[in-house]
Amino acid sequence: MKANFITKRLKGGIYAMKGFYLLLKTEPSIQVQAGISILMVVAGSYFDISREEWMLQTLAIGLVMSLEGANTAIEEIADFIHPEFHTKIGLIKDFAAGAVFFAAVAAVIIGILIYYPYIVNINL
Numbered sequence: 785m786k787a788n789f790i791t792k793r794l795k796g797g798i799y800a801m802k803g804f805y806l807l808l809k810t811e812p813s814i815q816v817q818a819g820i821s822i823l824m825v826v827a828g829s830y831f832d833i834s835r836e837e838w839m840l841q842t843l844a845i846g847l848v849m850s851l852e853g854a855n856t857a858i859e860e861i862a863d864f865i866h867p868e869f870h871t872k873i874g875l876i877k878d879f880a881a882g883a884v885f886f887a888a889v890a891a892v893i894i895g896i897l898i899y900y901p902y903i904v905n906i907n908l
């Protein structure tokens with residue numbers, strides 16, 4: 785019983801890793817977000833941002849990437865259950881994309897709050 789529980793959780797982890805790999809390999813929107821995330825990590829190292837700033841930046845990256853992944857999954861479901869044009873499918877996809885946009889706006893604000901003081905200091 786206990787071994788069965790652990791095996792199931794381990795399998796779940798493997799499927800999640802597979803999804804993570806497939807998203808990065810096949811989805812242009814995820815690849816773009818991953819590229820931006822790498823640039824942010826480079827910027828963080830360059831400006832030597834604080835521990836708290838790393839935490840916020842990591843949280844923002846994780847939030848945007850995970851919502852982008854969920855948005856991709858919703859688009860796939862929508863296309864699978866109704867491949868033809870339908871206003872409801874359009875609305876569902878727009879809602880899912882809107883959810884990513886909320887997180888992206890928050891991430892941009894966090895980015896400005898973190899990097900603005902460093903960039904201003906460079907120019908002084």
Ligand SMILES: Nc1ncnc2c1ncn2[C@@H]1O[C@H](COP(=O)(O)OP(=O)(O)OP(=O)(O)O)[C@@H](O)[C@H]1O
Nearest residue numbers: 859866867868869870871872873874875877878881
């Ligand atoms: N089946 C559909 N019916 C109605 N509107 C749709 C449909 N598919 C897409 N749309 C509209 O187009 C927008 C973009 O759709 P979607 O995110 O699926 O991108 P795409 O144009 O299919 O390209 P990609 O698959 O590369 O993301 C949606 O937010 C929605 O407004």
